[in-house]
Amino acid sequence: MAFLMRLCMLVVNVLCLPLHVLEAVGLYKIYKRVFPLCVYRISVNxxxxxxxxxxxxxxxxxxxNKAGGQMTILEIGCGSGTNFGFYPPGCKVICTDPNPHFQxxxxxxxxxxxxxxxxxxVVASGEDMGSVEDESVDVVVCTLVLCSVNNIPQTLRxxxxxxxxxxxxYFIEHVVADPSSWAYFFQHVLQPAWYYFGDGCEVTRATWKHLEAAGFSDLKLRHIEAPLFFVIKxxxxxxAVK
Structure with missing residues (x-):
């Protein structure tokens, strides 16, 4: 199984050579203008x-909302704002995303x-939100973002x-599957192509391990099988509580 997986990964990597070249010469950045439209349509479903x-x-x-006043929520990688409808009335929301084309x-x-x-x-990556003051928000929300940040531990810090x-x-993230499953096999085989389709998204991350090591005082975490395409189930x- 391991040999077959490595062989298939190699084949997919070869097929992705034109995309690797586009990224190397900087032309892949054009996709960042199109990506918000893709996310907007996918996120509805x-x-x-x-x-x-x-x-x-x-x-x-x-x-x-311990103070009993207006709750402040900061959303990392807010994208097209698909979480807004789930927030309680009266909240103040700060939106961050590294891609300005989501506006x-x-x-x-x-x-x-x-x-x-x-x-x-705020146009900012999850790893660097220096314009946001220390201890200034009640809740941080991060959904389908830790799969594409460059540094998960720094984002959590x-x-x-x-x-x-x-x-x-608060978090909702797709993660790597059980190593004994076919989902795990195809996650690794398709990862080279998925990276470009998802603007840096990686389906092979064991994100829960970073959350467990992040130093929060309490962590409420569940593994679930989402009703989605098997690669991101x-x-x-x-x-996690500070």
Whole structure:
């Protein structure tokens, strides 16, 4: 199995040579203008299939409004704003994403979710949110983002830094499958092509290990099988308390 997987990975890598060249010469950046449209369309279907899971998770958000006033939520990699509909009325939302081309779709989602107050949109990666003050937000939300950041531990350190004491980091992420499964096999075989389709997305990450090592005081994490394409069926969902 291992030999066959490596052989298939090699074949896919060879087939991806034109994409490797495009990235090497900088032309792949053009896709970043198109990617927000792809995400916007895909996320509509994702929200339909994951509605119950998202609703159940985000129903617990008010527990972290300790001050009893306006809750502040910062979303890392907000994309087109597909989580906004799950946030409690009256929340203040800070949006961050490294891709500025999401703003068009972000504004559309903001208009459809006027139960929230939108403070600002920050063009920043999850690893570097220096414009956000220490201990300044109640909740950090990160969904389908840790699969594509360059440095998961640093992203989690940044989330920990900007959370007030007792605040929570909410996550929903697809992860690597069990090594004995065919999903694991195809995740690794398809990864070279998936990387380009997903703008840096990696389906072979054991993200839960980074969350367990991130130094949060409490971690509520579940492994689930999402009703999605088999390569991204394995998910983790939950929250971590600072």
């Amino acid at each position: 994702y929200n339909k299939k994951m509605y119950d899971k998202k609703r159940e998770l985000f129903l617990t958000l008010p527990e972290f 068009k779709y972000l504004k559309k989602s903001m208009g459809e979710n006027d139960h929230l107050t939108y403070e600002r949109f 940044e989330a920990h830094r900007i959370l007030r004491p007792g605040g929570a980091f 394995p998910h983790i969902i939950g929250y």
